[in-house]
Amino acid sequence: MTDPLDDPVLQRLAAANPVHVVPLTPEESARSEAALHRIVTTPHQGQRRRSASMLRRWATVVAALLTSVAVALVATTPASAEQVLLEAAENAAKQQPPSGEYLYVRSQAEDPYSFPYEREIWSSRDDAVLRDEGGVSFMAFSDGKDTFDPSLARVMDLNEDGETSTFGNGESITWDELAELPTEPRALERRLSEGLAPSGHGDEWDLWKQVVGLLLESPASPDLRRALWQVLAAAPGTELLGAMTDSAGRPATGIEADFTQEVGEREVLLLDPSDGTLLESRTYADGTLAHRMTVLESGYRDVAPDVEPYHCGPGSVPYVSC
Incomplete structure (x- = not known):
């Protein structure tokens, strides 16, 4: 049986959680959508009657991967x-x-x-x-x-x-x-x-x-x-x-x-x-x-310190002691 995660786009999505990722290209986005559709709608050879619950589980896994990538992209994209x-x-x-x-x-x-x-x-x-x-x-x-x-x-x-x-x-x-x-x-x-x-x-x-x-x-x-x-x-x-x-x-x-x-x-x-x-x-x-x-x-x-006199008397350099 072909493993759904053999798809290269899905492998990339799985590997991207939680490491740094880059945005998918338009071509890759289209391929990922097509792969998701293929997983949840098309039975594989040798397993023509895959249960609805199994399909839902795969859909949940893939959706979670997509969500994690979206979160990672937001977190790692530099702000201005x-x-x-x-x-x-x-x-x-x-x-x-x-x-x-x-x-x-x-x-x-x-x-x-x-x-x-x-x-x-x-x-x-x-x-x-x-x-x-x-x-x-x-x-x-x-x-x-x-x-x-x-x-x-x-x-x-x-x-x-x-x-x-x-x-x-x-x-x-x-x-x-x-x-x-x-x-x-x-x-x-x-x-x-x-x-x-x-x-x-x-x-x-x-x-x-x-x-x-x-x-x-x-x-x-x-x-x-x-x-x-x-x-x-x-x-x-x-x-x-x-x-x-x-x-x-x-x-x-x-x-x-x-x-x-x-x-x-x-x-x-x-x-x-x-x-x-x-x-x-x-x-x-x-x-x-x-x-x-x-x-x-x-x-x-509520209070401030008292003013201190000049160290050397009136008129002396205000910062330095004699």
Whole structure:
């Protein structure tokens, strides 16, 4: 008796579960349909009276194989950058609204001119304080030292000159102005673009940097975060880099925006699309890392640390102890 799975297309279907497969060609699809029809309708020689139950079992097996291949194709077909960003947008909108007086963000930064250093910021509607190891790290690096002393960084008052703390990377947006931004993506894009002063690097680059800045360190609501991701999803020239690991060792999905023609840089985002979290932002120039910011912790606090005095008295260098 001829085994129905002797058909080469069915053998391919069976072998494809659960390994990686590629889509069937139109010719192969037609052959698989014909084989399925042949199995369930035509008796084989020596078994002209195959039972209906046996035929149904074969039909079930083949249908399961076809289904498994379809699932495998969906699972292994690479998504686009737009699809990943839209997934992040929808899941960001599902997060709980924030609560607490201060938005707290702890991050690590890296560039070619300093050792990797941490940055902490506590922001509220009325005030903001910052502990930034960047100045200490830069001075130690430029002095040729092997490392730097994080204890030399002080907690600074960002509003000591009377200005209100703002967010973004281009246009400075206050806490209250952030709450008034539209959450429809096209309206948000227009609003952000209209408020940006030209940097000389092109409108698309300016908008990208502004949106990324708001995603990294602003108290954007879940609905606004969805719209911010949607603005990035509509940006031209994005590419999916696939599965990556951020500098903290967390799994992420990489997205790249190529601005080499405008400013000679490539912008890379590492995100978790399952909850709409931006984990890391990288900038590459001439193939080398120019800047990295990795968000290690983000949430809300009811209190912020006290501002620390200058190490060497009023008027001294704010980052470094005597």
